[in-house]
Amino acid sequence: MATDVHLFELDNPEFAHFVINTEPETVIHLQTVDRSALLGGRRAHDEAVVGAQALFGAIRRCESIRHVIARSHLCVYGMGPRNPSVVQEDDELTERRSRYAKDLQTVEEFLDAAAKVRTDIDFTVLRFAPIFGRRVDNPLSRYLRLPVVPTRLGYDPRMQLISGNDAVGALVHTIDNQVAGKFNIAAPGQLFLSRILRLGKRVAQPLPRRAYDVAVRGMERAHLYLPEHIKRLVHHGMYADTRKMSDVLGFVPEQNLRETVLDGYGILAPGVKTP
């Protein structure tokens, strides 16, 4: 199967016309990665929101489309003490959100608006947990792999992760099965940050707020930039209910959270099951 690659500036309507003219059957919107470290906050926001606006505008007009998948992140729920301990897909929450989370919310709003107009299309949103794996290079993975990990004193967040393979698996599964809806995608299980670090034989160094901020600045100097939503995750933690993932979407990740962590730290060979 041949793959064509076309490059567009996302904030240019030219790209929307390309989508309409190609007459696709399935559209997968993956450009929802936090690029604020690369582009700066304002530019990243423009690209994410204006790009999505153009894309969903095109989707509304394109007759051939049957299925739209958008990648999102668990941080759309916001993280903090005002959220319930277990968040569900349909919850409407008032917790504070980082800029990236607000952008994702906007993208999902565009999708919802398009879904109201085009009832013949199946719209799927996959809200992924942070990806962690031995070959994955993202801020959270780099942070978790530090030999001594600075954490917030007095906080032990609950965390969910997913391995790179399972994240791709979820996407492929969704393309094959065409189920509409919003789904939290995370490896089954739940662990505290302190336990994740112990499984990975890392030393957690709890620091009070001021010292923690200094440590975070130090990490930034060493090119480990923690985006706001990851900072909030390792501060407050969250748990998103994944039952809808297995019951409605029908996707079960190959690795549970413990295996994902051990595999990500290179302690467990891939495919080996924990007892």
Added chain:
Amino acid sequence: MTLSSLTKEQLLKLARDHAIVGRSRMNKAQLIDALAEVTSGPSAAPPESDPATRRERFAARLGSFIDQSRTCNWRSVEGHPCGLPVVKEHNRCTLHGGLDGRDLAIPATGTLGFDTWPTLLRHVWLASYDIDPIGLDPVVAEMLWHLVNYLYFEYFRVEVEGVENIPTSGPVLLAANHGGAALPYDAAMLTLAVTNEMPIPRRPRIMATEFFNAAPTLSHLYRKIGGVYAARSDAEFLLREGKVVGVFPEGVRAFQKPFSQAYQVQRFGRGGFITMAERYRAPVVPVAIVGSDEVHPAMFSSAVLARLVRMIWPSQRVEEMAVYLNLIPLPIRWRIRFLSPIQPSHLGRDPDPLEMLERTEHVRSHIQENLNRMLEERGSAI
């Protein structure tokens, strides 16, 4: 006089006297059943005995779930053995799948005590077990359970009646009266009354105000020992999973009331717990707790102090703050009575506002009645 010899009109009159909900829709047989349930009342108080004997009975019951002769066959990836004894008729201990240790409060070693702490801390260090979605850590809960048992058996000498009213499986909602002024001792004692006295020690999850969720250290410790925050969706999550959920429907209002209003059950919010119980078919067990209001007798309530608290924690919604004198809780003799459960009415829909008010009022008056009776029966508070 037996109930079956009465006419339906007489039965209806009796039902009205006992405030049985839904009486107008019942036929004669249902009325007799409902009345029999109410009039039988809570069982007689258990024979009083000293803390040592009670503790022995308690330890023997907990130990009876565990087979000390075999050890769990779990091994960590690096090959560390588990070393804990197995649950009877299983090959695993409570932490590694023998029973769900997050659902049932059975100590992993079969006993409670400081001597088990090194074994337990080893498992914390190995991160060998999974926590609950809400954050319950069975090992940390077990370690704290042992500590708070000193309060339960020796200091407050809690007497418990009517544990047989708590169903041994399926979702349950415990609705209790609140008091304490300083620390939520009643939440701890209610938890232990269920775990220490039930034949199958279920783990109640007590809902707390959001203040606890914002405080560092405390919030995470409270999660680990099985606490839940008063968010509707969390309670629904637990009830759907078939757990025991404990609520104090009066809220902070009752917790902060002055001593002059001790054991006067306050208004019950809007009664959201009734809707939840109805939606998930959970029986509501009213709980009357005597003791909580006297541990820290509050002299008066101060609005100024409350404003100060709100300045420090803006998330706290308290309007009045109780002022008490003693820093150490008074050694009050506590009594906890579980009343007969109110079954869900299987409406198939959410109860309408009036039904909800009727039912909350029924639960409230039921608790108040029993509190009054228990206070009369009780001799000295200490």
